Amino acid sequence: MLKTKRLxxxxxxxxxxxDFFELWSDFEVIKYTFTPLLTTIDECINLIEQQIIRTNKDFMDRFVILLNNKAIGMIGCICMDKENLVYGLxxxxxxVHWGCGYASEAASVIVQYVLKEYPNAIFKAEAVSENxxxxxxxxxxxLKQTYIERNGFKRNNFELDLIHYSNV
Ligand SMILES: CC(C)(COP(=O)(O)OP(=O)(O)OC[C@H]1O[C@@H](n2cnc3c(N)ncnc32)[C@H](O)[C@@H]1OP(=O)(O)O)[C@@H](O)C(=O)NCCC(=O)NCCS
Structure with missing residues (x-):
C-alpha cells in the first residue's frame, strides 16, 4: 500500500x-483508454478480477486510488521491458474528482515507489492528442514528449495522434 497526503x-x-462501475461506465473516462465501456456490475466485477490476476505478485504494479476509503480511480506502472527496466504509466x-490534483499526486508517488526499487527505471507513457x-x-x-505517432490511437470509429512521453 502507498500513501500520499490525501490518497x-x-x-x-x-x-x-x-465505485469502479461509476468509473468504467462513464464514456468520458474511458474514451482515450483501452478499457471497455461497462454496462453491468457483473462486467465490472469481472474486470476487477482480471486486474487482480494481472497484478504482479513480487512488485505490485497497479493500484486502486482511495480518497477517504472510496475508490476514485486507478493507476498502474507496468513493467514493459524487464531487462531495460522500462515502466509504462x-x-x-x-x-467528479477531475481537476483536484489527484492524478498528479498518485503518479508522483508511484514513480517514487518504482525508483526506490529500481533507481534506473525508465518511465514511458502516452497521451492522446485531445487529452x-x-x-x-x-x-x-x-516526463517529456518524445514523439508523435500519427493516428496511433484507434478506438471504435475514431483515430487520434498518440503523443509519447518518457523521462529519458
Ligand atoms: C487524465 C486524468 C487522469 C487527470 O486527472 P486529474 O486528477 O484531473 O489530474 P490533475 O488534477 O492532477 O491535473 C493535472 C493537470 O492537468 C491540467 N488540466 C486538467 N484539465 C486540463 C485541460 N482540459 N487542458 C489542459 N490542462 C488540463 C490541470 O490544470 C493540472 O495542472 P495544474 O495542476 O498545473 O493546474 C483524468 O482527466 C482522467 O481520468 N481522464 C480519463 C482517463 C484518461 O484519459 N487517462 C489517461 C490515459 S491512460
Missing part, C-alpha cells in the same frame, strides 16, 4: 466494484 493506493478488490480518475489533462499530469511528474 491511499491499495490493491484491486471486488469490494470496490460499485497509466491512470484514470472518476470524472491535455493527461499530458499535463505527465509533464508535472517530469
Amino acid at each position: 491511499d493506493l491499495v490493491g484491486f478488490d471486488v469490494k470496490y466494484a460499485k 497509466y491512470y484514470q480518475i472518476s470524472r 491535455p489533462a493527461s499530458a499535463a499530469v505527465l509533464k508535472k511528474i517530469g
Whole structure:
C-alpha cells in the first residue's frame, strides 16, 4: 500500500466494484483508454478480477486510488521491458474528482515507489492528442514528449495522434 497526503493506493478488490462501475461506465473516462465501456456490475466485477490476476505478485504494479476509503480511480506502472527496466504509466480518475490534483499526486508517488526499487527505471507513457489533462499530469511528474505517432490511437470509429512521453 502507498500513501500520499490525501490518497491511499491499495490493491484491486471486488469490494470496490460499485465505485469502479461509476468509473468504467462513464464514456468520458474511458474514451482515450483501452478499457471497455461497462454496462453491468457483473462486467465490472469481472474486470476487477482480471486486474487482480494481472497484478504482479513480487512488485505490485497497479493500484486502486482511495480518497477517504472510496475508490476514485486507478493507476498502474507496468513493467514493459524487464531487462531495460522500462515502466509504462497509466491512470484514470472518476470524472467528479477531475481537476483536484489527484492524478498528479498518485503518479508522483508511484514513480517514487518504482525508483526506490529500481533507481534506473525508465518511465514511458502516452497521451492522446485531445487529452491535455493527461499530458499535463505527465509533464508535472517530469516526463517529456518524445514523439508523435500519427493516428496511433484507434478506438471504435475514431483515430487520434498518440503523443509519447518518457523521462529519458
Ligand atoms: C487524465 C486524468 C487522469 C487527470 O486527472 P486529474 O486528477 O484531473 O489530474 P490533475 O488534477 O492532477 O491535473 C493535472 C493537470 O492537468 C491540467 N488540466 C486538467 N484539465 C486540463 C485541460 N482540459 N487542458 C489542459 N490542462 C488540463 C490541470 O490544470 C493540472 O495542472 P495544474 O495542476 O498545473 O493546474 C483524468 O482527466 C482522467 O481520468 N481522464 C480519463 C482517463 C484518461 O484519459 N487517462 C489517461 C490515459 S491512460
